[in-house]
Amino acid sequence: MGFPKKHPLVVLILVSALVIGPIAESAYASYRYQWSSGPFELPENATRLIVKILNMSQTPQWYQVSVWYYDAFGVLRYQHPGGPLLAPVAPNAIDGGSWPVELPEGRAAVVVVKTDDPNVLPSLAAKDSLEGAIAGTNISTADFLMIEIPQAEVIILDNLPAGQSGGARSFTGTWCKSSAAGYYGTDSLYSCGAGADTYKFTPPIVVDGDYNIYVRWTAATTRSTSVPVFVRHAGGTTQKNFNQRLQSSAWVLHGTYNLLAGAGHYVQITDTNGQACADAVKFEPVP
Ligand SMILES: [Ca+2]
Numbered sequence: 669m670g671f672p673k674k675h676p677l678v679v680l681i682l683v684s685a686l687v688i689g690p691i692a693e694s695a696y697a698s699y700r701y702q703w704s705s706g707p708f709e710l711p712e713n714a715t716r717l718i719v720k721i722l723n724m725s726q727t728p729q730w731y732q733v734s735v736w737y738y739d740a741f742g743v744l745r746y747q748h749p750g751g752p753l754l755a756p757v758a759p760n761a762i763d764g765g766s767w768p769v770e771l772p773e774g775r776a777a778v779v780v781v782k783t784d785d786p787n788v789l790p791s792l793a794a795k796d797s798l799e800g801a802i803a804g805t806n807i808s809t810a811d812f813l814m815i816e817i818p819q820a821e822v823i824i825l826d827n828l829p830a831g832q833s834g835g836a837r838s839f840t841g842t843w844c845k846s847s848a849a850g851y852y853g854t855d856s857l858y859s860c861g862a863g864a865d866t867y868k869f870t871p872p873i874v875v876d877g878d879y880n881i882y883v884r885w886t887a888a889t890t891r892s893t894s895v896p897v898f899v900r901h902a903g904g905t906t907q908k909n910f911n912q913r914l915q916s917s918a919w920v921l922h923g924t925y926n927l928l929a930g931a932g933h934y935v936q937i938t939d940t941n942g943q944a945c946a947d948a949v950k951f952e953p954v955p
Contacts, residue, residue: 840865846945856946859944887945
């Protein structure tokens with residue numbers, strides 16, 4: 669079959685890295701534990717795998733099932749098995765359910781179960797429904813790999829020195845160092861170009877979820893009283909205008925937005941209504 673042979677442990681490590689990395693797979697940021705099993709290899713010409721969860725040692729509040737497989741180019745792909753993403757478990761249930769998964773012919777799959785309960789210890793079984801043969805048998809809990817998922821953390825992005833960009837901060841036009849007091853970090857910037865000036869903060873989100881987004885500036889009598897600040901998030905773009913002659917040196921709430929890992933969501937300050945200040949932004953995960 670076309671599946672590149674790899675040691676199962678290597679497969680599990682690859683899956684782990686991907687799950688922790690920028691996978692916009694789940695809006696449920698509260699999961700912390702996951703178990704992986706496989707690879708379950710499909711017989712030649714078979715395209716359907718039945719994934720089943722059974723013999724959970726403890727009933728979790730919820731769990732989430734996902735399946736990974738290698739495509740024809742050897743790249744790991746994510747596939748949702750068609751069941752509910754968020755599956756509540758009936759009281760005292762030890763069998764979590766089963767779902768069919770459609771895969772390219774003859775591929776092998778790795779099944780991942782996530783939950784917020786470290787004591788669940790599920791077993792996984794997978795079966796090829798066409799052949800009626802067990803493609804993977806029950807796996808003992810000793811074969812499962814448990815990983816603690818990083819929790820979302822507060823991210824603060826400070827402005828870079830005037831004229832510099834990089835590391836999640838970029839700008840258009842010209843931004844000069846402000847002499848106003850009360851800045852965050854080492855200084856703050858104000859727009860000083862002849863045309864439109866924008867300053868953008870793009871946070872390195874690694875955990876999908878809702879975040880309170882705060883904007884900070886230094887006040888001055890030369891600032892605009894209506895500075896447009898745009899937030900790009902999972903639901904679109906939201907603009908709010910702030911009076912930057914007031915609320916100096918404070919974390920001012922823009923709003924609460926859903927941010928996804930790897931999506932390039934950002935905060936952008938603009939000076940279309942007059943002089944604007946860029947000092948710092950803060951992204952605070954909502955528990
Ligand atoms: Ca600053």
